[in-house]
Structures are given as structure tokens and as C-alpha cells.
Amino acid sequence: xxxxxxxxxxxxxxxxxxxxxxxxxxxxxVRTIRVSKNVxxxxxxxxxxxxxxxxxxxxxxxxxxxxxITTGASVRMQGRLVASQGKGQKYEIEVKxxxxxxxxxxxxxxxxxxxxxxxxxxxxxxxxxTNTFGAVNRVRxxxxxxxxxxxxxxxxxxxxxxxxxxxxxxxxxxxxHITTFDLDNIPRxxxxxxxxxxxxxxxxxxxxxGQLEGELLATALGDIYTFGPTFRAENxxxxxxxxxxxxxxxxMAWAELDDNMDLAxxxxxxxxxxxxxxxxxxxEFFGRWVDKELHRTLEGVITAxxxxxxxxxxxxxxxxxxxxxxxxxxxxxxxxxxxERYLTEKIFKKPVILYDYPEEIKSFYMRVNxxxxxxxxxxxxxPKVGEIIGGSQREERYDVLKARMEKKGIKNLDxxxxxxxxxxxxxxxxxxxxxxFDRALMYITGMANIRDVTPFxxxxxxxxx
Numbered sequence: 001x002x003x004x005x006x007x008x009x010x011x012x013x014x015x016x017x018x019x020x021x022x023x024x025x026x027x028x029x030v031r032t033i034r035v036s037k038n039v040x041x042x043x044x045x046x047x048x049x050x051x052x053x054x055x056x057x058x059x060x061x062x063x064x065x066x067x068x069i070t071t072g073a074s075v076r077m078q079g080r081l082v083a084s085q086g087k088g089q090k091y092e093i094e095v096k097x098x099x100x101x102x103x104x105x106x107x108x109x110x111x112x113x114x115x116x117x118x119x120x121x122x123x124x125x126x127x128x129x130t131n132t133f134g135a136v137n138r139v140r141x142x143x144x145x146x147x148x149x150x151x152x153x154x155x156x157x158x159x160x161x162x163x164x165x166x167x168x169x170x171x172x173x174x175x176x177h178i179t180t181f182d183l184d185n186i187p188r189x190x191x192x193x194x195x196x197x198x199x200x201x202x203x204x205x206x207x208x209x210g211q212l213e214g215e216l217l218a219t220a221l222g223d224i225y226t227f228g229p230t231f232r233a234e235n236x237x238x239x240x241x242x243x244x245x246x247x248x249x250x251x252m253a254w255a256e257l258d259d260n261m262d263l264a265x266x267x268x269x270x271x272x273x274x275x276x277x278x279x280x281x282x283x284e285f286f287g288r289w290v291d292k293e294l295h296r297t298l299e300g301v302i303t304a305x306x307x308x309x310x311x312x313x314x315x316x317x318x319x320x321x322x323x324x325x326x327x328x329x330x331x332x333x334x335x336x337x338x339x340e341r342y343l344t345e346k347i348f349k350k351p352v353i354l355y356d357y358p359e360e361i362k363s364f365y366m367r368v369n370x371x372x373x374x375x376x377x378x379x380x381x382x383p384k385v386g387e388i389i390g391g392s393q394r395e396e397r398y399d400v401l402k403a404r405m406e407k408k409g410i411k412n413l414d415x416x417x418x419x420x421x422x423x424x425x426x427x428x429x430x431x432x433x434x435x436x437f438d439r440a441l442m443y444i445t446g447m448a449n450i451r452d453v454t455p456f457x458x459x460x461x462x463x464x465x
Contacts, residue, residue: 005025006025006026006027006046007024007025007026008046008048008049009026009028009044009045009046009048009049009051009052009053010048010049010051011048012024012053012081012091013049013051013053013090013091014049014051014281016090018081018091019081020081020082020083020091021080021081021082022080022081023078023079023080023081024078024079024080024081024093025076025077025078026044026046026053026055026076026077026078026093027046027074027075027076027077027101028044028045028046028047028074028075028077029044029045029046029047029072029073029074029075029129030042030043030044030069030070030071030072030073030074030075030104031043031044031045031052031071031112032052032071032112033066033069033070033071035060035066036060038058038059038060039056039057039058039060040056040057040060040063040066041054041055041056041057042054042055042057042069042075042077042095042098043055044075044077045129045134047128047129047134047138049138049281049282050131050134050135050281050282050285051089051281053089053091053092053093054084054086054089054092054093055077055079055092055093055095055098056092056093056094056095057095057098058094063098065098065099065100066098068100068103069098069100070103070104070105070106070108071104071108071110071111071112072104072108072110072129073100073101073102073103073104074100074101074102074104075098075099075100075101076097076098076099076101077093077095077097077098077099078095078096078097078098079093079094079095079096079097080093080094080096081093082094109123109126110123110126110127110129110130115130117132117449117451117452120132120133121451121452121457124455124456124457124464124465125465128455131285131289132285132289132290132452133452135282135285135286135445136441136445136447136452136453137455138279138282139275139279139282139283139441139444139445140441140453140455142274142275142278142279143271143274143275143279143437143440143441143444144227144437146270146271146274146275146278147227147248147271147437148227150267150270150271151225151250154223155223156223156224156225156250157217157221157222157223157224157225158224158225158226158227159214159217159221159224159225159226160226160228161207161210161213161214161226161228162207162210162213163206163207163228163229163231164178164200164204164205164206164207165204165205165206165207165208166200166202166203166204166205166415167212167415167416167419168205168208174208174232174233174234175205175206175208175231175233176205176206176231176233176243177203177204177205178199178200178204178205178206179198179199179204180198180199181197181198202415205231206230206231207230207231208230208231208232209230209247209249209434210226210228210230210247210249211226211249211251211365211432211434212365212419213226214226214249214251214432215251215365215394215419215422215430215432216418216419216422217251218251218252218253218430218432219253219422219426219427219428219430221253222252222253222254223250223251223252223253224250224251225248225249225250225251226247226248226249226251227246227247227248227249227437228246228247229244229245229246229247230244230245230246230247231243231244232245235460236460237459237460239448239449239450239451240385240439240442240450241450241459242438242450242451242454242457242458242459243458243459243460244454244457244458245436245437245438245439245450245454246436246437246438247434247435247436247437248434248435248437249432249433249434249435250263250267250432250433251430251431251432252430252431252432253428253429253430254428254429254430255393255429255430255431256376256393256429256431257355257367257376257378257392257393257431259431260378260391260392260393260431260432260433261306261308261353261355261378261380263433264353264378264380264389264391264433264435265306265351265353265380267435268301268351268380268382268388268389268435269301269302271440271444272298272301272302272444273302275298275444276295276298276299276302283295283445286445286446286447287446290445290446290447291445291446294445294446297383297384297443297446298443298444300350300383301351301382301383304350304351305350306350306351306352306353306380307348307350307351307352307353308352308353308355309343309348309352309353309354309355310354310355310356311335311354311355311356311357311358311374312331312356312374314335314339314343314352314354315329315330315331315333317343317347318339318342318343318347321342321346321347323342323346325338325339325342326338327339331358332358332360332361333361334361335354335379337385337386337387338386339386340352340354340379340381340386340387341381341383341384341385341386343381344381344382344383344386345383345384349383350383351380351381351382351383352380352381353378353379353380353381354378354379354381355376355377355378355379356369356374356375356376356377357374357375357377357379358373358374358375359372359373359374359375359404362375362377362392363392363408364395364401364404364405364407364408364410365392365394365395365401365404366392366393366394366395367392367393367394367395367396367397367400368395368400368404375392376392376393376431377390377391377392378390378391378392378433379391380433382443384443385439385442385443388435388436388439388440388443389433389434389435390433390434391431391432391433391434392431392432392433393429393430393431394430394431394432395423396423396427396428396429396430397423397427398420398423398424398427401420401423402420438450438453438454441453
């Protein structure tokens with residue numbers, strides 16, 4: 001059977017690159033089938049776009065295979081592309097041959113009705129065949145490409161940082177351990193687990209970030225970015241948390257906080273514009289069925305000049321607003337999403353970049369300002385969600401970094417000798433940030449739950465498929 005000379009439906013219906021009267025072969029899955037006495041209609045989707053293409057079969061009594069074709073079945077449909085006589089479709093296919101490749105019996109769970117997202121999470125192996133999740137996965141693919149294009153066009157080098165790490169970049173302790181120990185017979189020494197007996201000879205984890213290793217490469221190559229999976233063992237069951245997610249982390253040598261802000265703003269605008277222009281068909285679907293304000297939200301980010309506001313100024317503005325927040329506002333608190341959203345939606349009415357946070361609430365690697373109270377951290381806030389990017393200028397001074405690590409309670413600095421070394425030999429100012437890919441996709445598509453923009457989500461008590 002010829003599976004190689006297929007024509008993808010997107011080439012016909014989206015790109016409009018197939019001439020009428022051409023002979024085409026469609027390989028896909030049946031969405032609907034209607035058979036009457038004189039004519040049969042089979043709608044097929046092949047995953048290349050949102051739209052289905054309809055096959056029209058005259059004299060269906062001559063095609064007994066129609067009795068076996070049901071919703072969900074895979075078929076090979078061959079025929080002549082013609083202008084459609086029906087409404088809502090530009091082309092259809094006069095079917096010459098229709099072959100059933102894979103049957104779908106009546107237990108097939110995705111039928112021609114709307115299913116809840118909760119139900120579809122239970123069948124994540126099949127949900128990509130629905131309109132919503134087909135669109136999610138296509139947009140996910142194209143935005144991943146856009147990320148690489150953005151950084152490659154700017155001369156950044158794509159580097160791969162390890163997924164297995166002996167360091168905790170964020171210091172939060174929410175780590176997945178890696179071990180080959182027999183859990184019923186863990187070796188101990190002086191009452192403690194003897195990690196020297198483990199596979200790597202040290203206590204190791206799934207990485208929470210590629211940042212620290214990214215800094216090493218930036219101080220050799222100049223501008224780099226990572227784009228890969230990260231892991232957090234945080235027992236949080238919210239719509240925005242996942243235990244496995246992808247991160248984009250650029251790092252720039254010879255860069256300070258303002259350079260970091262410029263890159264973050266340019267990057268977000270590029271991704272949102274790319275989605276609207278290059279994923280127009282799928283984005284139209286999200287704007288119609290998921291979030292009717294979606295296009296306006298994204299356009300608002302694209303066209304705005306991001307406000308830049310210090311943490312101290314932001315706290316003053318929030319205190320003056322006399323707004324009753326669930327979490328009280330005062331200098332020194334770690335802002336919650338309600339504070340961030342109030343700044344973007346009520347005070348500035350556009351995206352905001354906050355900077356110069358209290359050093360007490362930020363990580364050890366952030367550069368200390370001359371006041372000794374704040375660090376050169378930044379968070380990019382957008383309407384509807386609050387923080388979408390977090391980053392900083394990194395501390396490039398050896399003595400200051402070492403003192404910060406000790407203050408933050410890092411017990412064994414020997415484990416970070418390599419990180420300190422780049423401050424000893426040819427240290428330079430450098431800066432970077434992290435963007436959670438899955439959360440960015442939530443913003444781009446309007447989807448409300450991170451479990452629905454990840455093909456196979458990993459969250460507490462859930463690691464199916």
C-alpha cells in the first residue's frame with residue numbers, strides 16, 4: 001500500500017498549494033461518517049491542521065468497507081480534489097478508493113461531542129486527536145522552533161546542561177534523588193547515608209535548573225541558551241505547577257541587568273507575535289473556544305513598552321493603593337500573584353519588569369547592590385498571571401558570592417568549587433533569566449491548566465503514560 005505519496009490536509013486547506021482536479025491521497029483518522037442511500041460523507045483529520053477534509057462517495061452501496069468504518073478508524077482515502085458545494089469548506093475530495101487501515105470499535109472514547117478536560121487527562125494517550133489538544137501540540141511544536149530561531153538569529157549558542165546534578169540551584173530543597181541503592185539495604189556510615197557507595201559516588205538529583213552550568217558556558221562562549229526539562233519535587237497541586245517541565249534559560253556574558261531586561265522583553269514579544277502570525281489557524285480556535293480575550297491580551301503585550309519599576313517603588317504603590325490583599329504588603333515580602341496582577345492590571349495596565357529585590361528573599365547567585373540590602377534580580381510580570389520570567393544579573397565577585405553562599409546556608413562549598421572558580425579566573429559581569437515553556441504556552445493558548453499544555457503531565461500522584 002502506498003503511504004509515501006500522501007498530501008497533508010494543511011497543504012490543501014491552510015497553505016492552499018494543491019490545484020483543483022489534482023489526484024490526492026489522504027492518510028488520517030475519521031472524525032465523522034454519514035452514509036445515506038445515494039451518497040456518503042467521510043470527514044478525515046490527519047493532525048497537520050485544525051481542519052478536516054471531507055470525502056464524498058457516490059453510490060456507497062458499491063463500497064462495503066463503509067460498514068466497518070467508524071469514528072476513530074484510520075483510513076487511506078484517494079480521489080480528486082474539487083471545489084466544495086457545501087458551506088464552510090473550500091475543497092472536498094471525490095473519492096475513488098477508500099481503504100480501512102485500522103478499525104475502531106464502539107468503545108473508542110472520543111466521540112463527536114465536547115469532552116471535559118478532566119476526562120481527557122485520563123486518556124492523555126488519545127486526547128491529541130481532539131481539536132483542542134491537536135492545536136496545543138502543534139502550537140507547542142512551533143513555539144519550540146521559534147525559541148531556537150530567536151536565539152540562533154541573535155548569535156546565541158544552544159548548549160545542553162546535565163539532567164543529573166549534584167547541586168541545588170534554587171536552594172529550595174524540592175529535589176528528586178537519583179540512586180541505584182537497594183532501598184531495603186541502604187549503606188550507612190556514622191549513622192548517615194553513605195552516598196560515596198552510590199553510582200555517582202555522591203548525592204545526586206534530577207536538575208531544577210541548567211543555570212549554574214549555563215553560566216560556565218557563557219563565560220567561555222559569550223551568549224548561550226539552554227532549553228530542556230527540569231524537575232521539582234514540590235508537592236503542589238495547583239493549575240500552574242508540574243513536577244516535570246521545560247525551561248528556556250539564556251545566559252549572557254558581558255551583560256548587566258538592563259541588558260537582561262531588554263532581552264526578556266524582546267523575547268516575549270517575539271514569541272507572542274510568532275504565535276499569532278505563524279499559528280493563525282490554531283490561535284483562532286483558542287480565541288474562539290478557550291479565551292475570547294486571548295488575541296487582545298497577546299497584542300497588548302506585543303505593543304506595550306514594558307514598565308520598569310523597582311521592588312521598593314512597587315511596594316510603595318501597592319501600599320498607597322489601599323487595596324485589601326489576602327497577603328499583606330510590606331517591604332521585604334515575596335510578592336504574590338495578587339500583588340503582581342494588581343501592578344500590571346490596575347496600576348500600570350501593561351507588562352511590568354520589577355527589579356532590585358530584597359537580598360533576603362532571593363537566591364545566592366544574584367549580584368548584591370551597593371546598598372547591601374537588595375540584589376539585581378528581575379521579574380517580568382504580565383496581565384492575568386503575574387510573573388512569567390524570573391532572572392538576575394549574576395554575582396561575579398568571588399568574595400561576595402562566597403559570603404552569600406555561606407549566609408544562605410550552603411553547607412559544603414566544595415561541591416560548588418567549579419562555580420566559584422569562574423569568579424577566580426577571568427570573571428566578567430553576566431546575566432540571564434528563565435522562562436517556563438509550559439507556563440508560556442498557557443499564556444499563548446489561554447489554557448488554564450499546565451496539565452493541558454503538556455502532552456503527558458507529571459504532577460504529584462500522577463505519572464501515567
